[in-house]
Amino acid sequence: MNETENIETTATNRDLSNAPDMIVCENVSKWYGDFQALDEVSATIKEQEVVVVLGPSGSGKSTWIRCINRLEHHQEGRIEVDGIELTNDLRNIEKVRSEVGMVFQQFNLFPHLKVLDNVTLAPIWVRKKPKVEAEEQAAALLERVGIPEQADKYPGQLSGGQQQRVAIARALAMEPRIMLFDEPTSALDPEMIKEVLDVMKELALSGMTMMVVTHEVGFAKEVADRIIFMDDGQIVETGTPEAFFTNPTEDRTKLFLSQIL
Amino acid sequence: MTISGVEGTVSIKPPPETPKLPPREWLKENLFSSPFNGFLTIVSTATLLMIGRGLLSFIFNPERQWGSTSTNLRLMMTQAYPEEQYMRVWVCVGIIFTLVGLSMAIWNTGSRITLRRLGSFLLSTGVVIDVLTLLAPFSSQAKMIWLIIGSAVIATGGALLRTDEKNQDVSTLTLMVATLTAAILALWVVPFGHHSFVFDRTPRSLAETGTVALTTKLPWTIMLLIGVLAYFSGKTLTTRFPSKNLRPTIIGIWFLAPPTLLYLILRDPDFDMGHVLNTDLPIFLIFAVIGGILLTWFTRPTTGEIGRVGAALILLAGFGMFFTPMRMIIRILMLLLAIFALAAPTFAGDTKTRRRYAVAWVGLSGIVTWLVTAVNTPSTIEVPGDFFIGGVSLTLMVAIFTIVISFPIGILLALARTSKMPIFRILSTWFIEFVRGIPLITILIFFSIMVPMFLPRGMELSEVSAIIIGYSLFSAAYLAENVRGGLQSVTRGQHEAAEAVGMTTSQKTFFIVLPQALRVSIPPLVGHCIGVFKETSLLAIIGLFDVLYIARNVIPNQTEFLGSTRENLLFVSLIYFFFAYQMSKASQRLEQRVGLGER
Numbered sequence: 045m046n047e048t049e050n051i052e053t054t055a056t057n058r059d060l061s062n063a064p065d066m067i068v069c070e071n072v073s074k075w076y077g078d079f080q081a082l083d084e085v086s087a088t089i090k091e092q093e094v095v096v097v098l099g100p101s102g103s104g105k106s107t108w109i110r111c112i113n114r115l116e117h118h119q120e121g122r123i124e125v126d127g128i129e130l131t132n133d134l135r136n137i138e139k140v141r142s143e144v145g146m147v148f149q150q151f152n153l154f155p156h157l158k159v160l161d162n163v164t165l166a167p168i169w170v171r172k173k174p175k176v177e178a179e180e181q182a183a184a185l186l187e188r189v190g191i192p193e194q195a196d197k198y199p200g201q202l203s204g205g206q207q208q209r210v211a212i213a214r215a216l217a218m219e220p221r222i223m224l225f226d227e228p229t230s231a232l233d234p235e236m237i238k239e240v241l242d243v244m245k246e247l248a249l250s251g252m253t254m255m256v257v258t259h260e261v262g263f264a265k266e267v268a269d270r271i272i273f274m275d276d277g278q279i280v281e282t283g284t285p286e287a288f289f290t291n292p293t294e295d296r297t298k299l300f301l302s303q304i305l
Numbered sequence: 306m307t308i309s310g311v312e313g314t315v316s317i318k319p320p321p322e323t324p325k326l327p328p329r330e331w332l333k334e335n336l337f338s339s340p341f342n343g344f345l346t347i348v349s350t351a352t353l354l355m356i357g358r359g360l361l362s363f364i365f366n367p368e369r370q371w372g373s374t375s376t377n378l379r380l381m382m383t384q385a386y387p388e389e390q391y392m393r394v395w396v397c398v399g400i401i402f403t404l405v406g407l408s409m410a411i412w413n414t415g416s417r418i419t420l421r422r423l424g425s426f427l428l429s430t431g432v433v434i435d436v437l438t439l440l441a442p443f444s445s446q447a448k449m450i451w452l453i454i455g456s457a458v459i460a461t462g463g464a465l466l467r468t469d470e471k472n473q474d475v476s477t478l479t480l481m482v483a484t485l486t487a488a489i490l491a492l493w494v495v496p497f498g499h500h501s502f503v504f505d506r507t508p509r510s511l512a513e514t515g516t517v518a519l520t521t522k523l524p525w526t527i528m529l530l531i532g533v534l535a536y537f538s539g540k541t542l543t544t545r546f547p548s549k550n551l552r553p554t555i556i557g558i559w560f561l562a563p564p565t566l567l568y569l570i571l572r573d574p575d576f577d578m579g580h581v582l583n584t585d586l587p588i589f590l591i592f593a594v595i596g597g598i599l600l601t602w603f604t605r606p607t608t609g610e611i612g613r614v615g616a617a618l619i620l621l622a623g624f625g626m627f628f629t630p631m632r633m634i635i636r637i638l639m640l641l642l643a644i645f646a647l648a649a650p651t652f653a654g655d656t657k658t659r660r661r662y663a664v665a666w667v668g669l670s671g672i673v674t675w676l677v678t679a680v681n682t683p684s685t686i687e688v689p690g691d692f693f694i695g696g697v698s699l700t701l702m703v704a705i706f707t708i709v710i711s712f713p714i715g716i717l718l719a720l721a722r723t724s725k726m727p728i729f730r731i732l733s734t735w736f737i738e739f740v741r742g743i744p745l746i747t748i749l750i751f752f753s754i755m756v757p758m759f760l761p762r763g764m765e766l767s768e769v770s771a772i773i774i775g776y777s778l779f780s781a782a783y784l785a786e787n788v789r790g791g792l793q794s795v796t797r798g799q800h801e802a803a804e805a806v807g808m809t810t811s812q813k814t815f816f817i818v819l820p821q822a823l824r825v826s827i828p829p830l831v832g833h834c835i836g837v838f839k840e841t842s843l844l845a846i847i848g849l850f851d852v853l854y855i856a857r858n859v860i861p862n863q864t865e866f867l868g869s870t871r872e873n874l875l876f877v878s879l880i881y882f883f884f885a886y887q888m889s890k891a892s893q894r895l896e897q898r899v900g901l902g903e904r
């Protein structure tokens with residue numbers, strides 16, 4: 045990819061205070077049985093902002109991010125995405141889901157469809173796009189994530205990194221305004237992590253609103269506008285990458301950083 | 306050595322060749338590696354030889370009345386189908402052969418087999434022939450002939466094994482056609498004898514010497530030619546048209562074939578043209594036009610909730626028509642239109658997609674109209690008894706209709722049982738558990754005797770149709786459980802990924818979940834189909850003339866062949882085995898084919 049020199053100039057230090065709100069969470073709580081997974085989580089994410097959510101495993105990061113496109117249902121509080129409140133109303137959920145792209149840890153590509161069909165299926169049937177147009181767009185997206193030559197293969201024939209890039213292209217094909225990443229590199233071999241992170245950096249620089257759950261500290265430092273640290277279902281600390289990594293205020297944050305750095 | 310793989314053509318180092326053991330050492334390693342192993346080998350060989358000898362002396366015992374089988378072949382195939390109309394049966398067989406030939410070409414069936422493997426296959430076949438000949442209670446002359454045949458096969462195999470071009474291969478299709486040609490040539494050359502029934506005042510059978518009757522060998526020769534011709538025309542078709550158009554067309558024709566062959570060709574319906582032109586055609590045209598316009602409107606992406614309400618209204622109207630006197634065809638078309646309207650939002654899209662949807666409606670409603678008309682038209686084939694055809698034809702007919710009808714019902718039941726909506730879930734669970742708790746024979750008896758009595762006045766249902774309906778419901782319950790297993794194997798991640806790109810539940814089911822679930826359930830589903838085919842033999846118990854009933858009750862009661870049950874049962878079991886084995890082979894090929902995109 046030729047964006048390498050761009051990537052060095054990070055997206056941080058942007059002034060987003062006047063940008064409109066994209067995701068608003070107010071006192072969101074969720075229980076699995078008796079176990080409280082989310083405890084009054086409140087946060088606002090602005091348009092074009094890149095937020096990285098850090099935290100030990102079991103801290104509720106994935107649950108939170110999955111609540112935002114209602115793969116999980118929150119039980120208390122409210123979540124508003126691009127001005128639409130998430131309730132049980134099916135129409136709202138469909139509207140939100142077509143605004144929000146999601147990338148999973150396990151890729152979750154459709155194994156019975158070729159790569160190209162993986163990308164075009166939703167635009168054709170959900171967005172009602174003409175087939176030719178959808179295929180042109182898919183080809184362009186596969187080019188953008190750097191695997192145009194794999195369009196006619198099945199997902200099972202690709203490496204993990206390539207599969208995750210197809211998954212990103214599939215999400216982008218719906219032309220979402222927000223992208224959610226749920227540990228996108230955790231299931232990858234080390235040598236494939238970079239190719240996925242490069243795609244994500246390029247995406248962040250293009251102005252996409254992004255929420256990323258990850259353990260990649262390098263990515264967080266380089267690309268994030270803001271870091272949210274979670275533990276025990278609560279937001280413990282929020283801050284710019286510089287402040288968060290060099291000067292954490294909370295003890296739990298310090299403990300976590302000492303373990304991963 | 307080069308291999309063309311994922312990354313194009315690359316040169317690779319060939320693996321070291323496994324040294325081929327000389328026969329003596331191969332025997333030692335595989336059959337006599339230890340004293341106990343050697344003992345087992347000897348005992349099992351002796352047992353096999355004894356079984357073979359017993360079977361052969363049963364078959365070739367002079368007391369066996371094999372004439373009962375060969376004289377009654379037509380009875381076993383089609384029961385009392387009138388001889389002067391037999392052309393119709395051959396037309397059906399011809400159409401099936403055409404379709405088989407076309408499909409084989411379009412799906413590119415057949416593989417290549419190396420001369421070496423062919424050689425060793427022939428070698429072992431020849432050895433088996435010789436051994437069996439030695440065991441069989443033949444006359445010395447027959448023994449000589451068979452020994453010579455066996456040795457000739459061995460010699461051919463040996464020659465093939467010894468050629469320099471061992472790795473050259475031939476197509477299995479060529480071999481198949483060669484074998485079939487040889488078999489049909491044998492009909493013209495070998496004096497199998499000519500057995501026939503003469504229906505005089507006292508029916509008697511005739512056994513003449515010479516080759517088989519012209520009415521047997523000529524049609525089969527033509528059938529083979531038709532099959533080969535169809536294959537080559539299929540090959541030309543594949544060069545002209547893309548396979549993504551050809552394959553769905555052929556699949557559609559395959560689905561249309563059973564009712565067409567049955568109602569249009571075999572039954573020779575006596576269409577009342579005046580009625581068709583005055584009533585059926587206008588009804589179809591009205592439905593086609595109005596339905597087409599409605600559906601083009603329903604499939605607009607912007608229609609939204611009004612479309613759903615409209616579809617529900619059509620469904621209500623369709624149900625309402627069952628309570629008012631109305632032509633059956635109107636009721637059925639109304640329900641079909643409701644189904645199309647309900648599915649419309651799933652298939653909404655650009656103009657091309659919407660036009661295709663409307664065309665699908667016109668086509669399907671046309672087929673349904675024609676089918677209902679054909680079913681309601683009386684047959685002109687005069688046969689004694691209840692149903693116009695029996696024997697293998699009846700067995701196959703019931704099996705095919707049951708399988709085809711129970712598939713969609715079974716899938717719907719499985720989806721309902723796994724659905725989140727409690728009413729559907731409870732209803733389908735109860736249905737499945739209820740049907741699975743009842744023996745098949747009970748259901749068959751119930752549908753053959755009771756159901757025709759409960760029908761509303763003016764509605765008639767032949768015994769065979771009633772049985773097919775009952776059997777389909779039974780089969781659907783089992784099929785639903787197989788499909789449910791497949792549905793559960795689709796991971797949660799797949800559901801989430803489909804939901805995350807904004808698909809509705811029906812889109813998710815149709816495009817993501819079902820294709821994966823059905824692929825996983827191919828082995829149990831094919832097992833189920835084989836079961837359905839074999840269990841049609843229960844029809845014999847309720848007195849339908851299926852092939853088993855004919856073999857067990859009809860033929861052994863003919864004056865010439867009294868008590869010839871065992872011969873005919875053996876023959877019938879061969880027929881069942883032939884079809885069941887073909888299904889099993891087809892499923893293996895299908896598994897290999899769809900295994901391509903496996904995770």
